[in-house]
Amino acid sequence: MITLDHCHKYFHKGSVNEVYALNDICLQIREGDFITVIGSNGAGKSTLLNCIAGSFFPDSGTITINNHDVTKWPEYKRARFIARVFQDPLLGTCPSATIEQNLALAIKRGKRRGLGKGVKNSERDIFREKLGHLHLGLEERLLDRVGLLSGGQRQALTMLMATMIKPEVLLLDEHIAALDPKTANQILGLTSDIVGEQHLTTMMITHNMKHAIAFGNRLIMLHQGRIILDVDGTEKSKLTVDDLLQRFYTVQGEELSMDSMLLT
Amino acid sequence: MTLYAALGAVEQGLVYGIMVIGVYLTFRILDFPDLTVDGSLPLGAAISAVAITGGINPYLSLVLAMGGGFCAGVATAVLNTKFKILHLLASILTMIALYSINIRIMGGPNIALLGTPTVFDAVSVLGVPPYLAGVVVFALFAILVAVIIIWFLSTELGQAILATGDNPQMITSLGVNTHTIIILGVGLSNALVALSGALVAQNQGAADVGMGIGTIIAGLASVIIGETVFGTASIARAFFAALLGSILYRLAIALALGVEFGHFSFNPSDLNLITALLVVSALIMPNIKKRLMQR
Ligand SMILES: Nc1ncnc2c1ncn2[C@@H]1O[C@H](COP(=O)(O)OP(=O)(O)O)[C@@H](O)[C@H]1O
Ligand SMILES: [Mg+2]
Numbered sequence: 001m002i003t004l005d006h007c008h009k010y011f012h013k014g015s016v017n018e019v020y021a022l023n024d025i026c027l028q029i030r031e032g033d034f035i036t037v038i039g040s041n042g043a044g045k046s047t048l049l050n051c052i053a054g055s056f057f058p059d060s061g062t063i064t065i066n067n068h069d070v071t072k073w074p075e076y077k078r079a080r081f082i083a084r085v086f087q088d089p090l091l092g093t094c095p096s097a098t099i100e101q102n103l104a105l106a107i108k109r110g111k112r113r114g115l116g117k118g119v120k121n122s123e124r125d126i127f128r129e130k131l132g133h134l135h136l137g138l139e140e141r142l143l144d145r146v147g148l149l150s151g152g153q154r155q156a157l158t159m160l161m162a163t164m165i166k167p168e169v170l171l172l173d174e175h176i177a178a179l180d181p182k183t184a185n186q187i188l189g190l191t192s193d194i195v196g197e198q199h200l201t202t203m204m205i206t207h208n209m210k211h212a213i214a215f216g217n218r219l220i221m222l223h224q225g226r227i228i229l230d231v232d233g234t235e236k237s238k239l240t241v242d243d244l245l246q247r248f249y250t251v252q253g254e255e256l257s258m259d260s261m262l263l264t
Numbered sequence: 265m266t267l268y269a270a271l272g273a274v275e276q277g278l279v280y281g282i283m284v285i286g287v288y289l290t291f292r293i294l295d296f297p298d299l300t301v302d303g304s305l306p307l308g309a310a311i312s313a314v315a316i317t318g319g320i321n322p323y324l325s326l327v328l329a330m331g332g333g334f335c336a337g338v339a340t341a342v343l344n345t346k347f348k349i350l351h352l353l354a355s356i357l358t359m360i361a362l363y364s365i366n367i368r369i370m371g372g373p374n375i376a377l378l379g380t381p382t383v384f385d386a387v388s389v390l391g392v393p394p395y396l397a398g399v400v401v402f403a404l405f406a407i408l409v410a411v412i413i414i415w416f417l418s419t420e421l422g423q424a425i426l427a428t429g430d431n432p433q434m435i436t437s438l439g440v441n442t443h444t445i446i447i448l449g450v451g452l453s454n455a456l457v458a459l460s461g462a463l464v465a466q467n468q469g470a471a472d473v474g475m476g477i478g479t480i481i482a483g484l485a486s487v488i489i490g491e492t493v494f495g496t497a498s499i500a501r502a503f504f505a506a507l508l509g510s511i512l513y514r515l516a517i518a519l520a521l522g523v524e525f526g527h528f529s530f531n532p533s534d535l536n537l538i539t540a541l542l543v544v545s546a547l548i549m550p551n552i553k554k555r556l557m558q559r
Contacts, residue, residue, distance in 0.1 A: 053437070079439035086433075094430040097423070104420075105427055110439035113420035161438075 002029040002052065002169055002201070007061030009047055009225075021047040022058065023225035029169060029203070033232075034195055036212040037205045038244070039222035045205045048222065049171045052203075054078040065168055080110025083167035085158050085175040092158030095147030099138060099157065102146055103127045106161035130160055134190065152183035156190060163194050170195065172204040188215075209241045223251050265515075265522050271399060273518040277511030278402035279463050280482060282409050284490075284510040285503055286456035287483030289413065292502070294429045294449045296344075299355040301457045301483060303362025304336040305476040308458025309465035310369040313377055316466070322383045326462050333458025336362060337451035345443040366473050374472040382466040398467055405463060409456060410507055414500045425449050426499075478536060485539050486510040488546040516542060 009022035021044045029035065037045050051058050054075035062071045065081045085092055093102050104119040107126075124142065131139035134156050138149075146154060155175065162170060172191065176184040192215060195202050206212050212219055218232035219239065228251055231239065265273075283305060290298040308329035315325035336358055343354035367373055384397045392400050416422045427435040428445040436442055457479070465471040490509020496502040520538050521530050530538065 074441070076436050076439055076441045079437055082437070084437045091431070091433050094427050094434060096430050097426060101423060105423055105435065105438055108420060108438070113424050113440065115416075115419045115421060118418050118420050118423035 001031055001066065003027070003062075003064045004052070005062045005064075007051060007058040007063065009044075009051060009056075009058050013059070021225050022051065025051075025061070025225075025227060027220070027227065027230075029201060031201055032199055033218050034200075034202045034216035035204070035218045035220060036216045037203055037220055037222065038207070038209060038212045040248070043222040044225040045222050046173055047225075049084075049173050049203060049205065052169070053082050053084055053171055081168040082171060083109065083162035083165075083169075084171045085155070085162050085173070087174040087177050089151040089154040089158065089178060092161065093146045093154050096145060098143050098145055099131075099149075100124060100127055100142040102157065103130075103161060103164065106164045109165050109167075130164070133193075134160065150183075152179055152187065155179060155183075155187050159187065159190055159194060163198060163200065166198055166200065168201060170200045170202045172202065174205050174207065177207065191215075209244050212244070213239050213241065221247065223248075265519055268395075269518050269522065270515065271395065273514040274511055275398040275402055275467075277486075277514035278399065278406045278507075279460055279467065280486070280514070281402075281406045281460075281507040281510035282463070283457045283460035283479060284483050284486040284506045285406075285409055285413060286453040286460070287480065288487050288503060288506040289453040289456070290450055291484065291487060292429075293417070293426060294446060294453075296341075296351050296429075296446065296450060297355070298337070298340060298450055298453065299352065299480050300336055300340045300358045300362070300450070300454055301479045302476045303359035303366070304333045304454040304457045305461035305464075305479045306366050306471065306473055307332050307336055307362055307369075307476075308461030309471035309475060310366045310375070310473075311458070312462035313375045313465050313471035314369055316377060316380050316382070317375065322381050322385075322466060326383070326459055329458045329462035330455040333461075334451040334455040336458070337454030338447055340454075341447040341450035345446050363473065370471060370473070373474070374470055377466060377469045377471070383463070384466065402463065402467075405459075406507055409459070410503050413456075414503055417499050478539070481536070481539050481543070482513065485543045485546070486513040488543055489513050489516075492546050492549055513539075513542070 004025050004027040007022055007025040011017075011019040011021055025048065037048070039045050050056060052063065054070070054073055054077070057072065062069060064070065065078070070078055070081075094105070097105070100119050100123075104123055107123060127142060128139040136153055136156060138153065138157065146157065149157065159175075175191070176187045179187060188211065191204070194200065202216070204215065213236075217236065219229070219236050220227050221229035221244070229247055283301065287298075287301060290296045311329040311332045312322070312325040315328050316322050320328070340351075340355045340358040343349045343357060344351045349357070384401055387397045387400050388394065417426060424435060424440045425445055425448070428440065428442045428449070432442045461476070464475065486509040487506050488509070489512050490505035490507070491502070493512065494501065494505035494508055496505060517535060517538060521532065523529065
């Protein structure tokens with residue numbers, strides 16, 4: 001279980017550019033939760049995932065993973081609990097390394113790296129088997145450099161690398177947004193398969209409300225750094241896009257009326 | 265060019281080739297332009313010379329020199345990673361500091377190694393003629409260093425070093441502390457540069473505080489020549505290309521110093537200009553090739 005307790009995050013605190021990116025976030029991610037995360041641009045979705053992953057620390061509040069207080073743990077140290085896939089397919093893989101070298105890097109996530117062989121023969125069989133599930137023919141191309149692959153192939157490989165070792169939580173930050181629609185659907189299908197098979201605890205940011213409703217057991221909506229909606233179970237399965245839009249316009253409307261009150 | 269001059273150039277190319285392997289490690293693998301080398305080359309020479317004159321075994325003196333070089337690299341990398349100083353500036357700071365440190369180590373700006381034991385004694389005993397001793401010893405060292413580095417980069421740790429240069433975000437999210445990797449890599453690189461300096465000192469019979477000037481430029485020139493001529497299709501190929509690039513570079517310099525146009529000929533002091541022109545031509549060659557192919 002992962003718990004965020006009263007987390008706050010500012011950027012450029014004290015300057016004219018001050019951004020209050022996370023405002024008192026309290027969130028309990030239960031084991032097996034598949035949470036979809038929505039919200040307008042700049043709502044703080046990526047900041048939330050970055051805070052969990054340790055890319056930066058919250059200004060106040062605590063984060064615990066399986067009863068470890070990881071609030072001050074750097075990103076590389078939290079990696080043994082956390083796997084990530086980014087929007088940019090180029091961020092998840094090493095272009096000048098081969099497919100098998102990339103997978104071998106991933107199979108040691110969070111473990112000590114010593115003077116053993118970088119890619120072991122015993123691992124190659126695992127790689128071929130796992131690549132086979134992608135149906136992209138990559139199992140025949142272990143020695144090809146990853147730079148030769150298309151964006152979709154690289155993102156599929158990144159999904160595989162992220163889940164090679166079961167993480168406590170899988171963080172997906174708009175991981176299909178940079179792909180063409182057909183490839184995006186394939187990667188989405190792959191995501192749902194992998195998460196389902198391994199019962200992975202997952203947070204998936206998406207800007208597609210239909211996807212947010214169709215996938216996962218729980219949905220949260222962020223607005224100006226606050227969680228303004230957190231639904232799960234049957235309540236979530238009954239949600240419609242209209243409900244979400246309504247919700248969204250309500251908060252925006254409140255702000256508008258507040259602004260106009262300030263003006264008068 | 266006489267055969268004797270050519271042999272001298274090959275010898276230089278091999279011994280400085282060890283330095284070039286170090287430069288390749290930082291410049292290309294870690295994407296960390298490191299000027300520390302201008303200081304760590306004479307550092308290695310100074311440590312080795314002082315150790316040998318103090319009665320220490322010449323091979324052991326090489327190990328000490330490498331230890332010194334490693335520390336110099338660590339200093340630069342720590343300034344960069346922990347204190348957020350730009351890599352170029354961090355390495356210049358270490359380089360400048362090493363100038364003073366090297367003089368302190370030697371007790372003066374230079375130190376002679378006359379009649380002291382050196383690593384060349386062993387091959388002379390084996391019956392290798394003196395004019396070949398340098399080439400044989402340096403070839404052995406250079407090839408050994410290249411093979412060890414290529415093996416190291418194929419290990420789990422080595423693969424993490426390659427990934428750190430390639431995609432630091434990815435390797436961080438796979439649990440690797442990139443700061444540690446950069447400190448290790450830049451340290452290792454400077455250990456090799458110091459080894460190169462120590463061997464040069466033992467060969468020319470002296471260590472001098474000024475012998476490191478232009479090391480980084482010679483290193484880059486060699487790297488670029490090697491890449492252009494021999495390619496970088498694999499890690500093994502890239503490192504041997506760097507080593508061979510070093511030999512080509514020294515041959516080109518020897519050739520340039522030998523040519524005469526009427527009354528004009530190059531001086532050794534023109535070396536920097538020649539090197540700069542070499543690097544420029546190596547850099548623009550791929551472009552020219554491309555344009556010619558399109559015609
Ligand atoms: N590293 C950063 N430095 C400064 N400001 C940032 C940084 N990351 C995000 N922000 C700001 O924080 C706010 C939330 O950003 P983000 O979490 O990326 O939103 P989104 O919900 O679109 O993913 C935005 O105003 C953004 O400009
Ligand atoms: Mg975002």
